[in-house]
Amino acid sequence: MSAGDRDWDGVRLHVVTGKGGTGKTTLAASLALALASGGKKVLLVEVEGRQGIAQLFDCPPLPYEERRVAVAPRGGDVHALAVDPEAALLDYLEMFYGMRRAGQALTRFGVVDFATTIAPGARDVLLTGKATEAVRRRVRRDRADRAARRPEQARAPFVYDAVVLDAPPTGRIAQFLNVNAEVAGLAKVGPIRNHADRVMEVIRSPETVVHFVAMLEEMPAQECLDGMAEVRGVGLNIGGILVNMVRSPLLPPDHLATAGEGEVDIDALARGLKSAGLEQAEQTAQALSGEIVDHARRVRAEADVRDRLAGAGRPRYELPLITDGMDLAGLYRLADELREQGAA
Incomplete structure (x- = not known):
């Protein structure tokens, strides 16, 4: 700059x-x-x-x-x-x-x-x-x-x-x-x-x-x-x-949009966990799916707040x-x- x-x-x-x-x-x-x-x-x-x-x-x-x-x-x-x-x-x-x-x-x-x-x-x-x-x-x-x-x-x-x-x-x-x-x-x-x-x-x-x-x-x-x-x-x-x-969001935008509606492909998630060598992949996938939905909805809520702050018309700086x-x-x-x- x-x-x-x-x-x-x-x-x-x-x-x-x-x-x-x-x-x-x-x-x-x-x-x-x-x-x-x-x-x-x-x-x-x-x-x-x-x-x-x-x-x-x-x-x-x-x-x-x-x-x-x-x-x-x-x-x-x-x-x-x-x-x-x-x-x-x-x-x-x-x-x-x-x-x-x-x-x-x-x-x-x-x-x-x-x-x-x-x-x-x-x-x-x-x-x-x-x-x-x-x-x-x-x-x-x-x-x-x-x-x-x-x-x-x-x-x-x-x-x-x-x-x-x-x-x-x-x-x-x-x-x-x-x-x-x-x-x-x-x-x-x-x-x-x-x-x-x-x-x-x-x-x-x-x-x-x-x-x-x-x-x-x-x-x-x-x-x-x-x-x-x-x-x-x-x-x-x-x-x-x-x-x-x-x-920062943990998932790509398309995945966030789907998860924000409460939709998570649990079977695909379980297969990924199995391929990573984790035991009890199905149970873990069930638990993770809820966290993914919560994360996606939090990202959506943060985007709404970001838009409201942008509406103030002042310079904004985002700090991690x-x-x-x-x-x-x-x-x-x-x-x-x-x-x-x-x-x-």
Whole structure:
């Protein structure tokens, strides 16, 4: 896949959401690897406090600090950050009020829990704010370096080529991303309003898209479609559909069509088992025929779900089921699949 064939050129913030159990964090990590491939620098941000990224990359629990966790294929680095609301609050107080010490004292009294009880969106503002700050951050240059550059080169490059946000599940993704707009409505002027406006400027920009993780099953697919409608309803940009844990059919299409109607040639199946040297071929053929019918009907149901997802009109990427457990090799394999299909 050539560079010009990639679907998300120009996108710098990739938000990944999905129903619980669909492999959302796994695909967020794989997408980060894919985006970093070829010498890029990508930040993978976790906001749910589960340390899922550390487990996937087989590293110690992540502190509130950006650390390199992987080298991408053909060069490139993936850094990761587990955002802690209290630490993010300290950053916020320091950035806008110069109150880090006061903030440290406040956190001892549980001010974050108090504030987020009074204004539930405050926690999400802190979490999304850290991700969008990383999107905007540029490399620092000293004065001499800036003076030596031509005017068209004066602006420093971004620290990260892309940021991948492993976001909350689909059921609350629209509220999570749009909460800054709600908080901005509470504060008409001042640093809080300015902060919320900057966050929403990044989230609503063409440089941000929301990807949805789904499976070829009814409930995850429906939640994916419902989530896309909600996100679109609050004016955010829909990305692609990452269809996870896809299993290849075990039989040719004509056999699947027949078996899907409940028709299996048990005698032919028994003869094949006998020729393979299996004992009790007839009994085994009877048992296998039921499994063949079930398999064919599952493939048919998956095809129906695939058609429904295709109807959403967004790019889709199908990622294989990795049956021997997810590890680093599995992440790199999924990253390769995403690149080959044009996602990065």
